[in-house]
Amino acid sequence: MALKESEAIVLRTYPLRESDLLVTLFTRLEGKVKGVARAAKKSKRRFGGALEPLTYVRAFYDDRERQELARLDSCEVIESPMATEISYSRAVALGHVAELLDELLPDREASDAVFRLSLAVLRELRGAALWMPITYFELWMTRLMGFLPEFTECVVCGRSLEGSRAFYHALVDGLMCRDDKRVASSELSPESRKIAAQMLRSRVSEFAEIDWPKAVGSDLRKFLLQILERHIEKKLVTAGMLEKIGS
Ligand SMILES: [Zn+2]
Incomplete structure (x- = not known):
């Protein structure tokens, strides 16, 4: 299945298991979306700095059948509040x-x-x-x-x-x-x-x-x-x- 792509604002992240993060995104495409970012704490390439709260990102994610949480594939920073x-x-x-x-x-x-x-x-x-x-x-x-x-x-x-x-x-x-x-x-x-x-x-x-x-x-x-x-x-x-x- 093709990944969904949307501008988004990161609202919150919670640690989940050892290296995953539960992420709440406010996406332009479909509003508030909760998803799991697998191995987010290790993968600089897929998420490097993009999951800080209030970062404006381009998010790539998909929904899995019969699962409430989306799978967050990767995020690219568009604008970070950490810049200043x-x-x-x-x-x-x-x-x-x-x-x-x-x-x-x-x-x-x-x-x-x-x-x-x-x-x-x-x-x-x-x-x-x-x-x-x-x-x-x-x-x-x-x-x-x-x-x-x-x-x-x-x-x-x-x-x-x-x-x-x-x-x-x-x-x-x-x-x-x-x-x-x-x-x-x-x-x-x-x-x-x-x-x-x-x-x-x-x-x-x-x-x-x-x-x-x-x-x-x-x-x-x-x-x-x-x-x-x-x-x-x-x-x-x-x-x-x-x-x-x-x-
Ligand atoms: Zn009155």
């Missing part, structure tokens, strides 16, 4: 992108929009910028997964939130006006709502020149992560790690 030096905060940011893709994408369902988003955000994460690409990625993943609520009206009474305060709560889908907010709600600032609106109609590269400390959009990220965690019904490991990183 990796700081701890950048490693956490890359891990966050990988975790979101791994948790949110269904198996074997292609999404060119998510693939293009991921490549564009990974490109921005090569520079010094951290919080801008993360915010952009979380926002667009929430939208592309179909979880993003309306920013302009109260989810309870339908009143417009333009020019007034907006609140969110871990157990509520959407923003609430001052009258309908629940106890222990947090506020989503007008600045962050404006940033979200701008990001939803712009490319990530358009924000590249903006100085973006951690405080910018932090309420927006908290709001988005609450939505995402509610849908996957678990806490994101990398969310806690990001929280501990300084400005």
